[in-house]
Amino acid sequence: MKKFAIxxxxxxxxxxxxxxDMLLSSYEEFPISEIKLYDNLAERQEPIGKACDIxxxxxxxxxxxxYTTDPExxxxxxxxxxxxxxxxxxxxxxxDEKIPLNYGVVGQETCGPGGMAYGMRSITGVLEILDxxxxxxxxxxxxxxxxxxxxxxxxxxxxxxxxKIINICDMPIGMEDSFATIxxxxxxxxxxxxxxxxxxxxxxxxITDKEGNDLMPQLTKYISEHGLVLDTDxxxxxxxxxxxTYRKMRDVIALTPEIIPNSYLKYYYYPDYxxxxxxxxxxxxxxxxxxxEKQVFSTAEKIVEAGTAEGIEFEADAHATxxxxxxxxxAYNTKERMLLxxxxxxxxxxxxxxxxxxxxxxxxxxxxxxLHIGEIPHxxxxxxxxxxxxxxxxxxxxxxxxxxxxxxALTLSKIVPSAKVAKDLLDALIEANxxxxxxxx
Ligand code: NAD
Ligand code: G6P
Ligand code: MN
Numbered sequence: 238m239k240k241f242a243i244x245x246x247x248x249x250x251x252x253x254x255x256x257x258d259m260l261l262s263s264y265e266e267f268p269i270s271e272i273k274l275y276d277n278l279a280e281r282q283e284p285i286g287k288a289c290d291i292x293x294x295x296x297x298x299x300x301x302x303x304y305t306t307d308p309e310x311x312x313x314x315x316x317x318x319x320x321x322x323x324x325x326x327x328x329x330x331x332x333d334e335k336i337p338l339n340y341g342v343v344g345q346e347t348c349g350p351g352g353m354a355y356g357m358r359s360i361t362g363v364l365e366i367l368d369x370x371x372x373x374x375x376x377x378x379x380x381x382x383x384x385x386x387x388x389x390x391x392x393x394x395x396x397x398x399x400x401k402i403i404n405i406c407d408m409p410i411g412m413e414d415s416f417a418t419i420x421x422x423x424x425x426x427x428x429x430x431x432x433x434x435x436x437x438x439x440x441x442x443x444i445t446d447k448e449g450n451d452l453m454p455q456l457t458k459y460i461s462e463h464g465l466v467l468d469t470d471x472x473x474x475x476x477x478x479x480x481x482t483y484r485k486m487r488d489v490i491a492l493t494p495e496i497i498p499n500s501y502l503k504y505y506y507y508p509d510y511x512x513x514x515x516x517x518x519x520x521x522x523x524x525x526x527x528x529x530e531k532q533v534f535s536t537a538e539k540i541v542e543a544g545t546a547e548g549i550e551f552e553a554d555a556h557a558t559x560x561x562x563x564x565x566x567x568a569y570n571t572k573e574r575m576l577l578x579x580x581x582x583x584x585x586x587x588x589x590x591x592x593x594x595x596x597x598x599x600x601x602x603x604x605x606x607x608l609h610i611g612e613i614p615h616x617x618x619x620x621x622x623x624x625x626x627x628x629x630x631x632x633x634x635x636x637x638x639x640x641x642x643x644x645x646a647l648t649l650s651k652i653v654p655s656a657k658v659a660k661d662l663l664d665a666l667i668e669a670n671x672x673x674x675x676x677x678x
Contacts, residue, residue: 240270241568242315246366247322247383248274248304249281251525251533252556256319257289259557261296267565269297274304275311275366281326282306288537292546312373317564321382324362325673327530330355331522332669338517340662342653345511346521347385347437348504349652353643354666356388356631358673360396363389367400378567378604380405380560387436390578390593391632403605404578405563406436406595407556408499411474414555415465415483416444416456416497428452429574433585433596433610433617436578437501438624440493440617457497460490465500476524481514493616505620508652566600574598577605587612592625623651640677 243260245253253274260269272293276282286304293302305311312318323330333351334344343349363383370377379402383389390404409432413425422428431443444452465483474483482500489498489506504511533551540546559575566573574597581594584607588594598605613621630646633639640663647659667677 238268239568240268241317241564242271242273243269243317243319243564244273244275244311244315244370246275246311246318246320248276249278249283249285250321250323251529252321252382253285254289254292254533254537254551255553255557256560257292258551259553259561261293261300262553263561263565264297264300267561267568269300271301271315273302273311273315275306275308276304276322277306278326279306284534284537284541288540288546288551291540291544292551295546308369309373312369312377315370315374315377316568317377318366318370318379319382319560319564320363320366320379322359322362322366323383324358325355325670327522327526329358329670329673330525331520334520334522335517336665336669337662338512338515338520339665340658341512342658342662343504343508343511344515344520345504347387348501349508349650350647350662350666352385352388353627353631353646353650354670354674356385356392356628357635357643357675358670359383359385359389360392360632360635361673361675363393364396367393367397367402371400377401378403378564380563382407382556382560385436386578387438387593387628388631390436391628392635394580394591394593395632396636401604403563404436404593405559406576406578407559408437408501409439409441409576409595410559411555412465412497412500416452418466419456419459420452422446430576431597431610432576433594433613434499435593435621435624435628436595437499438505438621439499439595441497444497453495453497457490457495460486460497461494463487476528478521478524485510505624505651563600567602567604570602572599572601572606574608575600575605577607579605579607582607584608585610585613588618588621589625592621593628620651623649634677635675638675638677643677 274286333354337344337350345351381404386404386406393402417425429445432441464486485503489503539549577598578595581592597608627646627649630642634643647653648656653659
């Protein structure tokens with residue numbers, strides 16, 4: 238049986254140990270010969286690398302392991318790249334969140350001006366990794382979590398149209414875990430879901446069990462009354478700010494009482510509320526640095542100090558299971574049904590043909606085969622048209638190095654109140670991102 242070689246790009250990510258753990262736990266169903274970590278920041282990656290080395294040699298001594306900052310070493314002889322890089326690290330995430338808040342605008346990692354600023358940084362980093370992969374392992378697939386996925390996906394569609402890259406998001410499956418809990422099901426895989434939209438901007442309009450019984454009435458009723466339940470096992474979304482987002486689902490679903498919105502729509506439906514309840518001095522980036530980042534790196538240190546990973550565990554969650562499932566679907570042509578970010582090409586028949594949309598696909602060895610969605614209602618279509626053009630304008634601005642296109646993108650965003658605020662914000666973001674963005678003219 239073939240064994241697969243995998244490179245995790247963004248080796249120093251807080252999500253790397255979870256993915257390594259999940260790869261080891263899935264070994265029987267998806268055997269691996271080698272795992273390599275790649276990062277462009279050696280000191281960030283080293284503690285994770287050392288801990289993973291111990292973990293792997295204890296559990297699967299036959300799996301080769303290494304970590305490196307050398308692209309040729311990292312990307313030669315591999316079958317998959319699992320990427321989750323953060324260009325600019327949490328320091329820049331913090332600015333993405335705090336700068337807009339100073340102008341009374343939502344400050345968020347992937348939504349609104351913060352997401353656009355992050356997009357302008359991420360495109361270069363993601364293309365770089367894709368190009369390394371194609372140079373050293375031309376047959377490999379890149380499975381990409383790097384955010385902001387909507388903008389990154391539009392950039393790769395436009396700039397690397399023939400590349401074997403699939404852009405993904407774990408939010409829908411995180412929410413589906415919660416749906417399963419509400420319904421008393423063992424697993425989200427007991428449901429068949431229909432979902433459509435853009436990344437962090439979509440809706441479930443059908444959920445049934447395997448026999449075809451409609452589960453939507455029970456789910457929508459529950460969410461309207463209580464919001465989403467927290468999966469207490471999910472280590473990523475257990476902080477207070479995420480709990481608040483899940484409670485706010487009651488108001489978010491109220492706009493479409495019969496279908497279920499992605500929780501990220503909170504930022505677009507209720508930007509005034511989000512700004513009012515944000516702490517300009519302490520945003521999600523701070524919460525993550527104090528929480529997940531500390532936790533992951535201190536666990537790594539403990540393993541290294543003890544010289545063993547026995548009794549010291551990293552936590553794997555939906556993020557890790559999804560990317561390993563996707564690799565398996567490609568490797569074994571399983572045709573598993575998964576939500577992926579793919580070119581619309583008419584799947585949503587009354588929506589922009591060349592938009593990157595998030596819809597169900599059947600995944601096999603040739604990649605994703607998107608399913609047909611058909612026509613969507615005016616409300617969702619109107620919101621999506623506006624947002625997809627924001628995303629396209631950011632990529633225009635990146636490619637053309639155009640100040641005007643970036644100003645248009647910010648002005649078009651539903652959560653920026655005026656062209657004046659957009660311009661002030663743009664000037665502040667340009668200053669903060671001087672080391673990362675192309676120079677706009
Ligand atoms: P993190 O800062 O802990 O890790 C990111 C790593 O990427 C760092 O070690 C950094 O040095 C490295 N890096 C940055 N630029 C690089 C480059 N050009 N080449 C190689 N490595 C580079 O961040 P995190 O919180 O663990 O998140 C990682 C990424 O995953 C982020 O983009 C985040 O938004 C994304 N993410 C996406 C989803 C999704 O649903 N798509 C879910 C969770 C996280
Ligand atoms: C969800 C989204 C990701 C996003 C993450 C932020 O999982 O799908 O795209 O990066 O949340 O989580 P954090 O804990 O870093 O705020
Ligand atoms: Mn996401």
